[in-house]
Structure formats: structure tokens, C-alpha cells
Amino acid sequence: MTGIHDLLREDLRGSTPYGAPQLDVPVRLNTNENSYPLPPDVVAEITRAVGTVAAGLNRYPDREFTELRGALAAYLGQSSGVPVVTEQVWAGNGSNEVLQHVVQAFGGPGRTALGFTPAYSMHPIIATTLGTRWVDGLRGQGGQPFDLTAASAVAQVQAHDPNLVFLCSPNNPTGTALGLDVVEAVYAAAPRAVVVVDEAYAEFARPGTPSALTLLEARDRLVVTRTMSKAFAFAGGRLGYLAADPEFTEALRLVRLPYHLSAPTQAIALAALRHAEAMLGSVEAIKAQRDRIVDTLTSLGLEPVPSDANFVLFGGLADAAQTWHELLDRGVLVRDVGIPHYLRVTAGTPAETDAFLAAMAQVAPTSLRSTAPQSVPQSAPPSVPPLPLLAEERPA
Numbered sequence: 001m002t003g004i005h006d007l008l009r010e011d012l013r014g015s016t017p018y019g020a021p022q023l024d025v026p027v028r029l030n031t032n033e034n035s036y037p038l039p040p041d042v043v044a045e046i047t048r049a050v051g052t053v054a055a056g057l058n059r060y061p062d063r064e065f066t067e068l069r070g071a072l073a074a075y076l077g078q079s080s081g082v083p084v085v086t087e088q089v090w091a092g093n094g095s096n097e098v099l100q101h102v103v104q105a106f107g108g109p110g111r112t113a114l115g116f117t118p119a120y121s122m123h124p125i126i127a128t129t130l131g132t133r134w135v136d137g138l139r140g141q142g143g144q145p146f147d148l149t150a151a152s153a154v155a156q157v158q159a160h161d162p163n164l165v166f167l168c169s170p171n172n173p174t175g176t177a178l179g180l181d182v183v184e185a186v187y188a189a190a191p192r193a194v195v196v197v198d199e200a201y202a203e204f205a206r207p208g209t210p211s212a213l214t215l216l217e218a219r220d221r222l223v224v225t226r227t228m229s230k231a232f233a234f235a236g237g238r239l240g241y242l243a244a245d246p247e248f249t250e251a252l253r254l255v256r257l258p259y260h261l262s263a264p265t266q267a268i269a270l271a272a273l274r275h276a277e278a279m280l281g282s283v284e285a286i287k288a289q290r291d292r293i294v295d296t297l298t299s300l301g302l303e304p305v306p307s308d309a310n311f312v313l314f315g316g317l318a319d320a321a322q323t324w325h326e327l328l329d330r331g332v333l334v335r336d337v338g339i340p341h342y343l344r345v346t347a348g349t350p351a352e353t354d355a356f357l358a359a360m361a362q363v364a365p366t367s368l369r370s371t372a373p374q375s376v377p378q379s380a381p382p383s384v385p386p387l388p389l390l391a392e393e394r395p396a
């Protein structure tokens with residue numbers, strides 16, 4: 001008898017779905033959400049906004065979400081200083097959907113996408129589930145473990161001649177922003193590729209970090225993706241967007257499903273954007289916690305990677321999976337991203353940071369790689385967490 005497994009596409013058989021554990025523990029620092037609830041006046045405005053569209057839900061929403069595109073263009077222009085017009089903006093239910101639209105339109109069977117690992121683990125999943133060949137490019141060719149230099153990126157682009165290149169800045173899970181020289185060099189070296197710069201964490205970057213938005217002019221194959229999930233504290237609202245050449249966004253209309261952004265989604269995103277300053281009010285506080293995490297972990301003998309995001313990747317652990325469990329035992333959930341000796345923690349409220357750092361201080365004496373028992377190999381294989389719930393974890 002034919003089972004579902006036999007009917008499933010061959011390339012999907014045996015795959016595990018993306019997903020970080022959603023556990024009910026006191027301190028959840030594993031998905032780079034913003035820990036701060038929305039300000040009460042924005043909650044009131046969002047509630048009002050839903051109320052105003054509710055009676056009209058018998059009709060389809062504005063398929064072109066024009067008002068929302070205009071508001072996103074205005075936000076990008078104000079925050080980056082780069083003029084952005086409505087026609088340059090596209091949006092979806094989270095930046096994952098926006099990335100999916102890009103791959104649907106410009107990837108697919110017979111085409112190749114290149115990314116530089118470790119980076120955001122959904123990039124290869126979106127590419128391969130849409131039939132695009134994925135090439136795992138390398139980082140760390142410039143001396144530092146997770147560096148991506150222009151020379152290394154260009155050599156890899158030339159070797160693989162991709163149709164799509166994924167860059168991520170600030171990069172998840174490593175946290176560091178890319179120099180624009182890398183973006184410029186990759187763009188120039190890949191004349192037939194769409195170059196995506198995923199800037200999901202841009203608002204958290206350290207001062208002086210320029211956005212790839214500044215490179216959009218005269219580069220019609222360059223795409224900058226953003227999200228309201230992180231700095232805007234709007235992950236549950238599901239609103240991601242991109243800026244690119246108007247002809248590029250026009251092409252995305254070929255692949256989106258009609259009416260993909262519901263009327264409530266458009267209304268609540270518009271309400272949030274009207275209060276952009278208040279919505280972004282937690283960014284500086286989160287950056288302060290991030291920097292505190294880096295400093296304190298360093299003093300504990302760990303090896304945090306410098307971060308431009310709302311999270312910190314830290315190394316120096318003998319056994320990342322074991323430390324992950326020890327932190328969970330203390331009520332703190334962080335992310336095992338599958339990089340041996342490293343874990344990733346989201347910067348949350350001061351109280352959450354207190355809890356995480358207190359737990360780390362307790363476990364550090366027995367967790368550090370240098371103080372590890374002799375039986376722990378120095379080049380341990382990728383940590384395979386023993387709990388079934390972590391079977392869903394993928395390298396990110």
C-alpha cells in the first residue's frame with residue numbers, strides 16, 4: 001500500500017521541519033524575539049485598527065497593499081537617509097515569506113543559490129524546498145572564525161556562478177554585520193545573480209554600520225530584506241518587507257498568492273508604523289543588554305562573538321548541548337545552533353539577562369572548553385542534543 005512517505009517528494013523525505021523549541025520556561029532567549037511587550041498606547045491603536053477593518057472582512061483586502069508599502073518606504077527613508085519610493089517596497093507575512101517570493105521568482109529547478117554558512121538556516125530551506133540547488137559557502141577565510149571577506153566571497157561566487165546569493169548582515173547566528181565592500185564585491189562578481197542582503201537585525205547594529213540600502217541605486221539585482229519581528233517587537237504581527245528596484249518588486253507579483261496580506265495584517269502593521277518611534281523604543285535597552293552579555297561572558301572565560309544584533313553567539317564551551325541542558329535546568333532557554341562549542345542567546349530585558357548570566361556563572365566552571373575533562377575531544381563533532389524536542393533544531 002502506498003503511504004504518505006512514498007507520495008512525498010523524494011528530496012523532502014527524511015527532512016525535519018524548521019523550528020526552535022517553544023517551551024514554557026521562565027526565561028526564553030532562543031528565537032531572537034524582542035522581550036518587550038508593545039506600549040499600551042500602540043496596543044490601543046492596533047485594537048482600534050482591527051476594529052475599523054472588521055466589518056469589511058467580507059471583502060478581500062487591498063491586493064497591492066499600497067498604503068502599507070508607502071508607510072514602509074517612508075520608514076526606510078527616514079531611518080536610513082536613503083530615499084525609498086513605494087514601488088521599491090514589497091512585503092509579506094514575515095521576511096521569510098518575502099524571501100520565499102524572491103526564490104520563487106528568481107530561483108527554482110536548474111538554478112543555484114549560494115550562502116555563507118553559518119547563516120540564517122531558513123535561506124537553504126527556502127531555496128531547496130523550491131527546487132533550487134543550494135551551495136554552502138564558507139566563512140572564516142579571513143582569520144577570524146566567522147569572518148566573510150570580500151576576496152573569499154568573490155572567489156566562491158566565481159567558483160559557483162549562482163543565480164542567487166544570500167548575504168546576512170548582521171548575520172544570524174554569528175551577530176556581526178558585513179562590510180559594504182563585501183556586498184559591492186559580490187554584486188560585481190555575480191553578473192547574473194540576484195544578491196539578497198538579509199538585514200533582519202539592522203536596527204540593532206552598532207553606530208556607523210551602514211545599511212545595504214545605500215547601495216540600491218543603480219544596482220537593479222540587489223535586494224535588502226527587513227522585518228518588523230525584531231526591533232519593532234512585532235514578531236506575532238508577521239510583517240516582513242524588502243526594498244529593491246521597482247522592476248524587481250513588480251516581478252514578485254507573479255509569484256505571490258492573491259491577497260496574501262490580510263486586511264488585519266495591513267491595518268495592524270500600519271498602526272505600528274504610525275508609532276515607529278515607540279515601537280522601536282526598546283532597541284537601545286536591548287543593545288545595552290547585548291553588550292553586557294558580551295562583557296560578562298568574556299569575564300567568565302567564554303568567547304562571545306562581537307554582535308550588531310539582539311543576540312550573542314558565544315563559544316569556548318566543552319559541550320554546547322550539555323551546557324544547553326544545564327541552562328534549561330535553571331529555567332533559561334537558549335539556542336543550540338549546531339556549531340560545536342557555541343550557543344546563541346537573545347538579549348532580552350535586564351531581568352532576563354540577570355537570570356541568564358547568573359545561570360552561566362553557575363555552569364561556567366565546569367563548562368569551559370579549557371577546563372573540560374580529558375575525554376572531551378578538542379574538535380568535537382557537531383553537538384547532537386539528546387532530547388527529542390531538539391531533533392527539530394537545524395544549524396542556523
Ligand SMILES: Cc1ncc(COP(=O)(O)O)c(C=O)c1O
Nearest residue numbers: 094095096120172200227229240
Ligand atoms: C536573519 C533572519 N532573517 C529573517 C528572519 C525571519 O523573520 P520573520 O519571518 O519573522 O520576518 C529571521 C528570524 O529569526 C532571521 O534571523
